[in-house]
Amino acid sequence: MSNANSLDALIQALRRLPGVGVKSASRMAFHLLQHDREGALHLSQALRQATDSVRHCALCHTFTEAEVCVTCLDPQRDAAKLCVVETPADQSAVERTAAYKGRYFVLMGKLSPLDGIGPKDIGLQKLFDRATDGVVQEVILATNFTAEGEATAHVIGEALRSRGLQVTRLARGVPVGSELEYVDLGTIAHALVDRR
Amino acid sequence: MSNANSLDALIQALRRLPGVGVKSASRMAFHLLQHDREGALHLSQALRQATDSVRHCALCHTFTEAEVCVTCLDPQRDAAKLCVVETPADQSAVERTAAYKGRYFVLMGKLSPLDGIGPKDIGLQKLFDRATDGVVQEVILATNFTAEGEATAHVIGEALRSRGLQVTRLARGVPVGSELEYVDLGTIAHALVDRR
Ligand SMILES: [Zn+2]
Ligand SMILES: [Zn+2]
Numbered sequence: 001m002s003n004a005n006s007l008d009a010l011i012q013a014l015r016r017l018p019g020v021g022v023k024s025a026s027r028m029a030f031h032l033l034q035h036d037r038e039g040a041l042h043l044s045q046a047l048r049q050a051t052d053s054v055r056h057c058a059l060c061h062t063f064t065e066a067e068v069c070v071t072c073l074d075p076q077r078d079a080a081k082l083c084v085v086e087t088p089a090d091q092s093a094v095e096r097t098a099a100y101k102g103r104y105f106v107l108m109g110k111l112s113p114l115d116g117i118g119p120k121d122i123g124l125q126k127l128f129d130r131a132t133d134g135v136v137q138e139v140i141l142a143t144n145f146t147a148e149g150e151a152t153a154h155v156i157g158e159a160l161r162s163r164g165l166q167v168t169r170l171a172r173g174v175p176v177g178s179e180l181e182y183v184d185l186g187t188i189a190h191a192l193v194d195r196r
Numbered sequence: 197m198s199n200a201n202s203l204d205a206l207i208q209a210l211r212r213l214p215g216v217g218v219k220s221a222s223r224m225a226f227h228l229l230q231h232d233r234e235g236a237l238h239l240s241q242a243l244r245q246a247t248d249s250v251r252h253c254a255l256c257h258t259f260t261e262a263e264v265c266v267t268c269l270d271p272q273r274d275a276a277k278l279c280v281v282e283t284p285a286d287q288s289a290v291e292r293t294a295a296y297k298g299r300y301f302v303l304m305g306k307l308s309p310l311d312g313i314g315p316k317d318i319g320l321q322k323l324f325d326r327a328t329d330g331v332v333q334e335v336i337l338a339t340n341f342t343a344e345g346e347a348t349a350h351v352i353g354e355a356l357r358s359r360g361l362q363v364t365r366l367a368r369g370v371p372v373g374s375e376l377e378y379v380d381l382g383t384i385a386h387a388l389v390d391r392r
Contacts, residue, residue, distance in 0.1 A: 004261045006246040013242035016235040018227045019220065023377075026285055029246070031214045033259060034304055037247050039212040044243035046209035047228070047236045050202040054229050063229060065200045089222055108230055 007033065059130065061123055062088050062106040071104060078102040080137040084127065084156060086110050086144055094142060102140070105130055110143060111152040124156065131160055138166045145172060203229065255326065257319055258284050258302035267300060274298040276333040280323065280352060282306050282340055286376040290338060293385040298336070301326055306339060307348040320352065327356055334362045336391055340375050341366075364391040 007029060014025035032040040056062065057069040064070075071077070071091075081102025085091045091104050109122040119125070131139050139160050143149035157167045173191040174183050203225060210221035228236040252258065253265040260266075267273070267287075277298025281287045287300050305318040315321070327335050335356050339345035353363045367390030370379055 004246075004250050004259050006242070006249045006261060007259050010242040010246040013235070013239040016228075016232060016239065017224045019223070024215065027215070028213045030283060030285070032243070033246060033250050036212060039209070040243045040247045043209040043212065044240045044247070046202070046206040047240035047243075050200075050206040050225070050229060051233050051236045051240070053202045054200050063200050063203050065202060087226060089226070 056108070057106075060104045060106055061108055061126060062091060062104070076101070079135045081140065082131055082136045082138070083140045083142050084153075085142045086149060086152070090142065090144070100140075102138075103136075107143070107152070110148045111155060112148050119155070122152075124159070127156065128159060128163070131165055132163050136165070138168060141167065141169045145170075252304070253302075256300045256302055257304055257322060258287060258300070272297070275331045277336065278327055278332045278334070279336040279338050280349075281338045281376070282345060282348070283377075286338065286340070289376050289379070289381070289384060290388070293381050293388060295385040295388045296336075298334075299332075303339070303348070306344045307351060308344050315351070318348070320355070323352065324355060324359070327361055328359050332361070334364060336388075337363065337365045338376070341370050341372050342375065366391055 010029045010032075011022065011025045014020055014028050015022060017025075020028070032043075053065045054063050055065070057064045057066075057072055059068050059072040062069055062071070078101055081100075082105055083091075083094060083100060083102055084105045084107065085094060086107050086109065088106055088108075091106055094100055094104075105127050107122045107124075107127070109117060111117060111119065111122065130136065139156075141153040141157060143153045143156075153169055157169070160167050172187070172194055174180065174187060180188065206225045206228075207218070207221045210216055210224050211218060213221075216224070228239075249261050250259050251261070253260045253268055254263050255268040256265060258265055258267075274297055277296075278301055279287075279290060279296060279298055280301045280303065281290060282303050282305065284302055284304075287302055290296055290300075301323050303318045303320075303323070305313060307313060307315065307318065326332065335352075337349040337353060339349045339352075349365055353365070356363050366384075366387040370376070370383055370387045376384065
């Protein structure tokens with residue numbers, strides 16, 4: 001395609017990034033080589049460094065460089081509450097509310113049978129071990145309100161209730177600050193059923 | 197932001213890619229570390245390799261790993277014709293029409309006073325030296341039909357005509373305001389035939 005094999009190889013390697021097609025990859029490669037070679041070397045180094053040092057927290061499964069992450073080590077947090085989220089980004093969203101002071105378990109994914117992602121792939125056994133350690137009393141399911149997130153919450157909820165734990169789910173309802181006229185009907189229907 | 201410094205560093209490094217904001221960068225980093233560490237190492241290696249070995253062709257200025265690129269070395273090509281394009285992607289679009297058998301000069305950019313990109317940044321002197329080597333008889337301006345591409349073509353055309361060269365421009369078959377990379381090949385082929 002181009003006059004340089006290593007340029008073609010770079011374009012192919014960039015295409016492995018999610019959401020990057022051949023046009024975007026070509027544009028990225030062109031930009032880096034023409035305008036930002038320092039950025040290219042910086043990214044090369046950051047990729048190697050992260051791949052070498054980022055692993056999963058032994059307790060909550062999120063990304064960390066230590067054996068146990070700083071959130072799990074924080075003694076101020078209520079160890080009786082365990083909030084289950086899909087990804088570190090979701091955990092970060094819950095943290096920003098400042099409305100939760102318990103602990104987390106990060107699935108690093110969701111059940112998705114169509115994509116071949118089953119209980120083993122998202123470490124459900126690790127979650128069950130953690131939730132039944134005798135300290136945790138309430139598990140709050142904060143997976144996304146998508147079909148897959150709901151299915152994941154359902155499977156986890158069933159398993160943990162059968163082990164005698166209190167399991168709750170984030171409330172469904174109308175987003176704060178929104179006008180009913182613009183909220184989808186399914187959300188309004190759920191908010192009606194869950195009214196309190 | 198996260199529990200891992202090298203993860204944050206990776207997200208920052210990914211943001212230097214064009215069109216990648218903090219959400220996309222986070223998603224990319226998550227994907228690579230959770231699902232494709234081999235891809236991350238592969239990309240790291242490809243970035244270093246390309247940065248080390250890709251340079252500019254001594255004759256046409258495009259990306260190459262050799263002193264002179266394969267297109268410039270091709271003896272079948274008509275050395276009396278020189279087609280000036282902005283980027284390797286534009287050159288590739290002209291090539292795919294199979295309607296042009298001359299040589300190329302790749303500006304690797306365009307004049308853009310607002311962005312501080314002047315004649316030196318896009319190697320116009322190198323183009324003038326090349327075009328006045330005594331072999332080139334016709335210079336075909338195939339810069340994009342955008343405001344900046346037209347301005348670039350105007351500046352180059354004026355300079356080369358004053359040096360006694362025949363200068364033509366792709367015909368206005370190419371829709372005004374569009375970029376060559378995205379134009380259908382038939383339109384580009386017609387514009388080549390109708391050049392003036
Ligand atoms: Zn942790
Ligand atoms: Zn060349």
